[in-house]
Amino acid sequence: MNSAEQIARDVQSGSMSATSVLEMSLDAIRARNEELNVFLYVDEEGALEAATKIDARVANGENVGPLAGVPVALKDNLCQDGIPTTCSSKILEGWRPPYNATVVDRLLAAGAVPVGKTNLDEFAMGSSTENSAFGPTRNPLNPSRVPGGSSGGSAAAVAADMTPLALGSDTGGSIRQPAALCGLVGMKPSYGLVSRYGLVAFASSLDQIGPLTKSVTDAAMLLEAIAGHDVLDSTSLPEPAPSLVAHVNDGVAGKRIGLVRELVDGADEDVVASVERAVEALREAGATIVELSVPEFRLGLSAYYLIAPAEASSNLARFDGVRYGLRVNEGDVTAMMEATRTAGFGEEVKRRIMLGTYALSAGYYDAYYGQALKVRTLTIDAFARAYEQADLLLGATTPSVAFEFGSKTSNPMAMYLSDVFTIPSNLSGEPAISVPFGTGEAGLPTGVQLLGPGRSEAQLFAAARVLEIANG
Amino acid sequence: MSSPLRREDVAYVAKLARLTLSEAQLDLFTEQLGQVLEHANDMNALDLDDVVPTAHPFGLVNVVRDDEVRPSLDHDKVMAMAPDAQDGRFAVPRILGEAP
Numbered sequence: 001m002n003s004a005e006q007i008a009r010d011v012q013s014g015s016m017s018a019t020s021v022l023e024m025s026l027d028a029i030r031a032r033n034e035e036l037n038v039f040l041y042v043d044e045e046g047a048l049e050a051a052t053k054i055d056a057r058v059a060n061g062e063n064v065g066p067l068a069g070v071p072v073a074l075k076d077n078l079c080q081d082g083i084p085t086t087c088s089s090k091i092l093e094g095w096r097p098p099y100n101a102t103v104v105d106r107l108l109a110a111g112a113v114p115v116g117k118t119n120l121d122e123f124a125m126g127s128s129t130e131n132s133a134f135g136p137t138r139n140p141l142n143p144s145r146v147p148g149g150s151s152g153g154s155a156a157a158v159a160a161d162m163t164p165l166a167l168g169s170d171t172g173g174s175i176r177q178p179a180a181l182c183g184l185v186g187m188k189p190s191y192g193l194v195s196r197y198g199l200v201a202f203a204s205s206l207d208q209i210g211p212l213t214k215s216v217t218d219a220a221m222l223l224e225a226i227a228g229h230d231v232l233d234s235t236s237l238p239e240p241a242p243s244l245v246a247h248v249n250d251g252v253a254g255k256r257i258g259l260v261r262e263l264v265d266g267a268d269e270d271v272v273a274s275v276e277r278a279v280e281a282l283r284e285a286g287a288t289i290v291e292l293s294v295p296e297f298r299l300g301l302s303a304y305y306l307i308a309p310a311e312a313s314s315n316l317a318r319f320d321g322v323r324y325g326l327r328v329n330e331g332d333v334t335a336m337m338e339a340t341r342t343a344g345f346g347e348e349v350k351r352r353i354m355l356g357t358y359a360l361s362a363g364y365y366d367a368y369y370g371q372a373l374k375v376r377t378l379t380i381d382a383f384a385r386a387y388e389q390a391d392l393l394l395g396a397t398t399p400s401v402a403f404e405f406g407s408k409t410s411n412p413m414a415m416y417l418s419d420v421f422t423i424p425s426n427l428s429g430e431p432a433i434s435v436p437f438g439t440g441e442a443g444l445p446t447g448v449q450l451l452g453p454g455r456s457e458a459q460l461f462a463a464a465r466v467l468e469i470a471n472g
Numbered sequence: 473m474s475s476p477l478r479r480e481d482v483a484y485v486a487k488l489a490r491l492t493l494s495e496a497q498l499d500l501f502t503e504q505l506g507q508v509l510e511h512a513n514d515m516n517a518l519d520l521d522d523v524v525p526t527a528h529p530f531g532l533v534n535v536v537r538d539d540e541v542r543p544s545l546d547h548d549k550v551m552a553m554a555p556d557a558q559d560g561r562f563a564v565p566r567i568l569g570e571a572p
Contacts, residue, residue, distance in 0.1 A: 098549040191529045205528045234535040235528075302512040313489060320490070322562055327555035333567045334490070342492040350491055354482065355505055357489040371515050373525030380526060413507050429529025 001028065001161040004070045004218040008111070011069030014058050018051035018069030018113060025071040025115055028162045036138045038156045040076050041084050042116035047071070050113045065111030067225055072107055073157035073166035076117035077124055078209070079198040080104050087200050088132035089122045091344025092325045101198020102233065103167060103209055103226045110225040115163055118153025122346045123316065124174055124202045126150050127418040130409055131348045139182060141444060145402035148178030148418075154212050155182040165222050166212040171202050172304055173397075173422025175210045176434035180397035180447025183436045185219045185464065186212045188422075190454045191429030192237035194223070195230030203311035204235075206304075206426040216435065216465045220244040223457065242457060250462035253286030256390045257463070262297040263395020263421050263449065270440030271396045278394065278437050278448040281470035282463065290390050296375075296382035297424045303375035304423045305416055306359045306368050312349075313356030319344065351412060379427045387453045392463055396421050397434040397447035421449060430454050435464040437471050477506040 001024060002010075010016035026044060033039050054069050074080060077087045079097035081104075086092045100108075107114060121131035129137040129152025139147040140160035147156045151168025155178035158166050168175040170188035179186025187210045194209045201207060211222035221244075228241035257279075264275055279289050321327035321340030328339040345353070359368040386393060398418060408415040425432040430453055437448040448467060452460045482502045486493045493501065547560065556563040 095553055098545050098553065231537055235530070299515055299518075302515050305508055306512055321555060322564055324553045325555070329565065331565065333565045336565050338490045338492055341490050345491070347497075350493075350497075351501060351504060353489050353491065354485050354501055355508060358477075358481070358485045358505065358509075361485065361488065367516065368509070368512060370525060371518075371520060372512070373527055374520040374523040375515050375518075376526040377523050378520075380529070412504050413511060416508070427529075 001025070001164050003215055004067060004164040004213065004221055005215070007070050007164060008066060008068045011054065012058065012064055018054040019048065021069050022047055022051040022071055022113055022115070025163055028160065029115070032140070032160050032162070035143065036140055036156055036160060037135050038118055038137055038153050038160065038162060039073070039116040040086060040088070040119050040134055040153070043083055043114065046083070047113050047115045050108070054111055054113070065109060066221060067107065067165070068111035070112050070165055071115045071163040072112045073116060073118050073154055073163040074104065074114055075120055075151050075154045075166070075168045077120060077169060077200040078103060078167060079200070080114060080117070083117065085117065085200070086134070087123045088120045088134055089344065089346065089349065090133045090326060091319050091340070095325050097198070099198065102195035102230045104198065106226045112165070112225070118157050118166065120153055121150035122349050123200070123312070124150040124169055124171055125312070125348050125352050127173070127177055127415050128403070128408065129153060130405065131346060133346055136405060139402050141183060142402065142442065145404060145444065146181065148181035148398070148402065150174040151212060152178050155179055155184055155186070158182070158184055158212050158214060164214065165218060167209055167226070168212050169199055169207055169209050170426065171206045171308060172426050173419040175212060176397050176422050176432060176447070176449060177418060179212055179434045180436070180445070181402040183445030184212050184214060185216050185433065185435050186210065187219055187223060187433040187457070187460070188425060188431060189223060189227065189457055190237070190431045192235050193227050193457070195233040195236050197230055197232035201315040203308040204315060205311060206308060216461055216468050217245065217248050220248050220461045242455065244458050244461055247458040248461050248465050250458070251285060252282055252463050252466050255287045255392065255463070256290050257282055257287045258290045258292040258386055258390030258393045260297070260386070260393050260395045261291070261293045262295065263393070266420070267396045267399045268401070268440065271398070271400060271446050274438035274440065274446040275394070275396050275448055278467055281467055282394070285466045292386055292389060292393070294382050294386050296378045299375045300379050300423045300427055301416065301420050303372040303379070304419070304427060305355070306372040307376065309352040309356030310359045310369050311356070313353045313360065316349070316353055348412070376427045379424055383424070383428045383430060383453070392456065392459060393451040395449050395451070397449040401440040401442065401444035401446055425451055431457050431460055433460045433464050435467045437467050477502055477509060
């Protein structure tokens with residue numbers, strides 16, 4: 001499938017119809033969805049209606065928008081009016097949201113065509129998409145491997161050429177890690193750049209919606225279309241969407257890029273080798289490489305696995321069988337709630353609710369949650385010190401290439417370690433991007449991660465573009 | 473603080489979280505949650521007395537919109553998704569006991 005950039009240009013110029021683009025997308029979904037389990041729901045009717053309208057507007061001489069006729073996949077924790085939204089959980093099976101997430105409204109306004117909802121780890125809790133109540137998603141590059149997670153379905157949709165664009169959400173690496181494992185570009189924007197209205201909350205102080213695409217330019221186009229202040233999200237940055245696409249080819253000449261030891265140590269040899277080659281590529285493009293050590297990043301994992309479950313235990317209290325979703329009738333109202341939650345949540349979600357409830361409970365709050373919030377401060381301060389010496393930071397996205405099914409499911413701690421390089425940016429609320437660079441074991445792609453201070457998305461895209469060109 | 477998690481702690485937390493755990497799950501969660509908390513003990517070795525906690529990356533301030541009437545979600549559409557509804561309200565099993 002062509003890039004979003006190409007499709008939008010062709011649709012707007014009338015040389016290709018939005019309906020024919022959609023048909024290609026639907027054909028690709030029909031061909032492989034059963035094998036890969038990417039989409040939980042495909043809205044053929046709604047997508048056809050949207051595409052037909054776009055073609056009519058083009059015929060009428062209207063400017064449809066920067067994403068004219070581009071099919072886009074939505075992670076199934078994003079609400080779309082009237083379209084089933086499950087969060088890959090039995091507790092929401094059959095629920096149809098009564099409103100659009102702000103990102104969905106903005107996609108429609110930009111002329112994009114939402115085609116369906118993609119699989120994820122239940123409530124975005126996981127790093128392999130194996131925690132879905134509706135079965136795992138397979139990696140299109142090697143179906144015996146995981147696509148990563150939790151936005152594994154969105155990553156697979158793009159990797160399998162089902163849609164050129166997909167949205168995911170990233171709480172501890174859930175966009176960047178699957179992007180790395182599926183050979184894609186994936187960005188977690190600055191906290192507050194993209195409205196979270198209509199994103200089913202996992203950990204509200206960490207969650208952020210962002211793009212998964214094949215190219216850096218497509219990612220910049222998609223982010224530009226969804227970013228910007230929203231009155232419906234009180235944590236939304238009070239400023240308009242930044243100009244991103246215009247800066248994609250700015251390069252890295254004169255930039256200082258910090259290679260962070262803690263974002264490489266512990267990674268497999270093939271991943272380390274790719275990071276080293278990325279260093280050379282950036283140097284050749286005129287950047288100065290500074291070697292840095294940020295020991296605080298090592299503490300991030302511990303802090304994250306208390307903060308995120310604590311927030312989740314509070315956010316997921318709303319699933320009580322009263323207003324929407326599953327209800328299991330049993331005895332009085334408390335028995336009904338307990339029976340509903342016990343039947344509706346999967347094991348990983350229960351594990352995190354338990355962990356979070358414990359970390360917030362009387363007697364343990366200061367020792368665990370309180371301590372984790374202080375470590376979060378240490379992480380933020382450590383980033384600030386690193387940015388005195390470097391404009392951007394560089395490291396691996398994940399410790400390994402895509403792993404085999406079942407290899408980490410019996411040991412939650414081993415799975416949590418998949419997120420060790422991505423978590424610091426969620427704790428600080430700052431942006432980071434994973435860009436495919438090189439290959440590793442079994443010919444699978446390796447991802448390199450670039451991190452920047454708040455609102456440095458344009459610089460990150462420019463640096464990622466340098467790597468994209470060098471990667472060929 | 474290094475408190476190895478006890479089985480009764482897990483059972484108590486399950487009650488707070490409104491989850492019913494089987495005997496096997498209680499054993500499994502006691503072990504697995506204990507591992508995560510053990511990993512977290514590397515934070516407890518630090519002297520953080522003077523560090524200010526961060527609950528949110530930007531230090532949230534309350535945002536209040538202008539007090540003007542705007543459309544809200546359609547009542548019937550919302551109620552159509554309720555597991556049980558009566559007279560336009562959410563219906564739940566009995567909350568209070570019989571009147572004396």
